[in-house]
């Protein structure tokens with residue numbers, strides 16, 4: 001990391017999602033140790049679009065846990081004030097047809113940043129353990145096309161500040177078929193028109209695909225279209241906070257980006273890097 005640069009991590013999970021480890025305080029301490037100016041907790045929103053109070057304890061916190069999550073972030077924000085800014089964020093699933101329910105949940109708390117994610121595609125998870133086989137059974141092209149259709153709708157919904165892992169279906173190594181380029185372009189245009197930011201995430205480097213999100217040519221397209229970026233790790237353990245930062249910064253630089261965003265109460269600031 002460059003000396004003096006304004007460093008942030010805008011995508012960090014907690015044990016509440018059922019698939020991350022470590023205490024929230026450890027994440028903040030890791031961020032401090034790495035010289036970050038900010039860390040945004042963005043745990044998974046309760047699965048508001050699936051039936052039941054706790055549809056999948058390995059994917060997200062329950063509705064009942066959400067206020068505790070918010071409170072714990074606020075306690076850490078106070079404890080670390082003056083040393084590192086701890087932000088209240090959320091990784092919110094976009095679920096077609098459930099926009100009003102999402103809006104209602106978002107209205108309850110005073111978020112610093114809301115990430116918009118498409119994980120639920122054509123009636124199932126696109127990225128959960130076991131999802132890889134869907135590319136064979138349902139056709140990779142169908143999944144990619146449907147994914148980008150939903151991502152474009154998520155951008156246009158106006159519910160989100162930042163779209164996450166823009167090319168998520170590649171997670172297990174299934175690259176986008178060339179025929180789907182038009183759908184990818186439509187999602188890029190939707191992000192540009194909506195004025196929503198995207199994340200440059202090191203998480204893909206830790207997955208089978210072995211590449212940051214978004215892929216270099218796609219990131220070039222997004223930056224070229226004027227879509228702003230945030231930096232993120234999608235950490236699911238304290239050791240992953242700011243993980244791969246040099247690589248994603250280099251990727252953003254190569255794509256032509258010269259600044260990244262931070263958020264307070266959903267209002268953006270720009271920082272050169």
Ligand SMILES: [Zn+2]
Nearest residue numbers: 091117164165
């Ligand atoms: Zn995600």
Ligand SMILES: [Zn+2]
Nearest residue numbers: 011013091234
């Ligand atoms: Zn995440």
